[in-house]
Amino acid sequence: MSFPNSDYMGKFQNNQRALVLQGGGSLGAYEAGAYQALYEKVTKTDIEKGEKGRPFLDIVAGTSIGAINAAIIVSYVTENKTWEGSSERLNEFWEYLSKESPLDHIPGFTAWWDYLHDHIHPGFASGEAARRYYSSKQFAITGVPTVFSPLFPLLDTKYFDPQNIWYRFDSEPLKRSLERFAKFPIATSYDEKSSLPQPRLILVSVDVAEGAAVTFDSYETEDGSRKSEYGKYITHNGKEVGHEHVIRYNDGITSDHVIASASVPINYSYTRLEVESYDGHTAKYEKNLRYFWDGGIMSNTPLTQLVILHRLYWLKVKGLRDTVPKLGIGIVNVHPVEQETIPWDHDGVINRSNDITYSDRTSREQQALLLVSDYVDLARELIKIAKDAGAKDDVINNLLNKNSMNHGMTIKPRKYSDMLVGQFEIDKVVRINRKNDENTISNKIYDFSLRTITHLKESGYKNTMDLSDVDFG
Numbered sequence: 001m002s003f004p005n006s007d008y009m010g011k012f013q014n015n016q017r018a019l020v021l022q023g024g025g026s027l028g029a030y031e032a033g034a035y036q037a038l039y040e041k042v043t044k045t046d047i048e049k050g051e052k053g054r055p056f057l058d059i060v061a062g063t064s065i066g067a068i069n070a071a072i073i074v075s076y077v078t079e080n081k082t083w084e085g086s087s088e089r090l091n092e093f094w095e096y097l098s099k100e101s102p103l104d105h106i107p108g109f110t111a112w113w114d115y116l117h118d119h120i121h122p123g124f125a126s127g128e129a130a131r132r133y134y135s136s137k138q139f140a141i142t143g144v145p146t147v148f149s150p151l152f153p154l155l156d157t158k159y160f161d162p163q164n165i166w167y168r169f170d171s172e173p174l175k176r177s178l179e180r181f182a183k184f185p186i187a188t189s190y191d192e193k194s195s196l197p198q199p200r201l202i203l204v205s206v207d208v209a210e211g212a213a214v215t216f217d218s219y220e221t222e223d224g225s226r227k228s229e230y231g232k233y234i235t236h237n238g239k240e241v242g243h244e245h246v247i248r249y250n251d252g253i254t255s256d257h258v259i260a261s262a263s264v265p266i267n268y269s270y271t272r273l274e275v276e277s278y279d280g281h282t283a284k285y286e287k288n289l290r291y292f293w294d295g296g297i298m299s300n301t302p303l304t305q306l307v308i309l310h311r312l313y314w315l316k317v318k319g320l321r322d323t324v325p326k327l328g329i330g331i332v333n334v335h336p337v338e339q340e341t342i343p344w345d346h347d348g349v350i351n352r353s354n355d356i357t358y359s360d361r362t363s364r365e366q367q368a369l370l371l372v373s374d375y376v377d378l379a380r381e382l383i384k385i386a387k388d389a390g391a392k393d394d395v396i397n398n399l400l401n402k403n404s405m406n407h408g409m410t411i412k413p414r415k416y417s418d419m420l421v422g423q424f425e426i427d428k429v430v431r432i433n434r435k436n437d438e439n440t441i442s443n444k445i446y447d448f449s450l451r452t453i454t455h456l457k458e459s460g461y462k463n464t465m466d467l468s469d470v471d472f473g
Helices: 025-048 065-080 086-097 109-120 127-142 172-181 255-261 303-317 346-358 362-388 393-400 416-420 450-466
Strands: 015-021 059-063 200-207 212-217 227-236 239-248 271-279 284-294 326-333 426-433
Touching (some): 015 065, 015 303, 025 065, 025 450, 059 065, 059 303, 065 172, 065 200, 065 255, 086 172, 086 450, 109 127, 127 450, 200 255, 212 227, 212 255, 255 271, 255 284, 303 326, 303 362, 362 393, 362 426, 393 416, 426 450
Parallel strands (some): 015 059, 015 326, 059 200, 326 426
Antiparallel strands (some): 200 212, 200 284, 227 239, 239 271, 271 284
């Protein structure tokens, strides 16, 4: 494999580092602490390896609150042309979001609960658990000025069920907070001649009507524009047209795209985006408004989207047909996959259900991606063996130029040869896993109290610092 001559702090690196941030509301504060620790440890390791000045990350991908954190990080680095200070910026954002809970000012509140828990029955909540539980309830009623505000509840006018009340929240305060800490639009590119190539931002949302995950990417596509394509792949009169839906944002990712990734179903309204959709009657793309939800309901840990877009960029835009830069990946998980104790109370059961629903499933994705890479290796070796055994080039090329069996629908038609170029390789995956403590609650993602946010940031930092090895590339 060869790379173009470039000045990447004196040397082009044949591997890149990516960070994936999960969605989880206020649990995003844990990501801020983990990010700070990662930055400190990885940059220190770079110096020890003789790579001082190497960019901390090349890609930051996220869903929901992870998308918001990612946008703030990439915006800061792009605007200031340095990674130094990015963790401080993210921590400032979380300090701005947090709010003191009125329960913190009630004398004896936690002490009274602790007495019940310690001396009456251990099944009663601890003081800290009760503080978190009622703080989140209070915020659900009054809102958090920098995050969300309650809208007027909607009564059931369909079934006339007095218990079927729709409690909704306005995410406009979160959008304003985001725009206060990130500069939009965010459009970045990889410049081999730059001493600090701009980081890539990748976000995930969901088209509600299509039921499809949609990725927003700050890097340009093959034709030089920035856009997201999804849905069925259209052919008309034997000619390829393109995907059914196209979202264009040539100037870069906007705050609307980020909020689209963080529009939690039911609690928040849809986010509307302008989309070009193919009309079979006119055989043209027509502009329309489509509605989007939080990407976490389909891909809360967007590893596969990250790897696919990484390969496509280096293959289609940069023209590396052999092997694309190796990927080292860090993942911050805020929803625990494992939990030692089984809950027996209602709130605990809801909490465990939520964690499993939004937990990290990328171990299986990672295995599947590596299997694909292995098959590419195998196919290349078989072709080499066939040539060495005397197989004619015409025979091999005729096979490679055939269309693959599985194409069409959402997959662009491709030849077998398309599958053997731009091979990706995942070097190492480091997972930072938040664990629930004895005071966890089911509505933890809504607890933006200053005390909880501070605890989350500190635990994210400590948990990451305690890991023996976080060098993922």
